[in-house]
Ligand SMILES: Nc1ncnc2c1ncn2[C@@H]1O[C@H](COP(=O)(O)OP(=O)(O)O)[C@@H](O)[C@H]1O
C-alpha cells in the first residue's frame with residue numbers, strides 16, 4: 001500500500017482479520033517478517049517509523065490521574081513545542097472534541113468515550129506526519145462520532161492518516177477505503 005500526505009485511509013475488515021496488527025506494523029510497534037515499511041520525509045527515507053507516528057489506540061492510553069489538558073498538551077510538549085503553544089493547541093483541540101468543560105478534570109473521572117476523545121485531541125495536535133487510529137469512534141454515539149471525525153480529518157490535510165473502523169459512515173468520509181480479509185489488502 002502506498003499512501004501520500006493528505007490522504008486518509010480507512011481500513012475495514014472482519015474482527016480478527018489483522019487490522020490492529022497492520023496498524024502496529026505501520027507504526028513500528030511490530031516488525032514485519034517479510035516486506036518493508038518505510039516513510040519518505042523531507043529529510044530522507046526512514047525505516048523505523050515509531051517516532052513519526054501519533055496514535056489513537058484501541059486501549060485508550062492516558063495518564064489517568066492527570067487532567068485532560070495535561071494529557072492532550074503532553075504529546076506536543078514532549079515533541080518539543082513550548083509549553084504555552086502546546087497548551088493553546090490543546091485547549092482548541094479539547095473544545096473541538098467537545099471536552100471543553102472537562103479540561104481540568106482528571107481523565108479517570110471521564111467515561112470511556114470521553115477518554116477516547118482526549119486521546120484523539122492529543123493525536124490531532126501532534127505535528128508527527130503519520131496518525132494511526134484504531135476504532136477511534138468505537139465508543140462514541142453518532143453525533144459525537146461525526147464531530148470527532150471532522151476533527152480527525154481536518155488534521156489529516158497535511159498528514160498520512162490511517163483509521164481502522166467498523167463504521168461505514170466513518171469509512172465513507174475517508175479519501176480511500178481498503179479492506180483487509182484473508183490476509184490480503186484490497
Ligand atoms: N502479538 C500477536 N502474536 C500472535 N498473534 C497475534 C498477535 N496479536 C494478534 N494476533 C492474532 O492475529 C489475528 C489478528 O488480530 P488483530 O490484528 O488484533 O485483528 P483485528 O484488529 O482485525 O480484530 C488474530 O487472530 C489474533 O489472535
Ligand SMILES: [Mg+2]
Pocket residue numbers: 019020021058134
Ligand atoms: Mg483490532
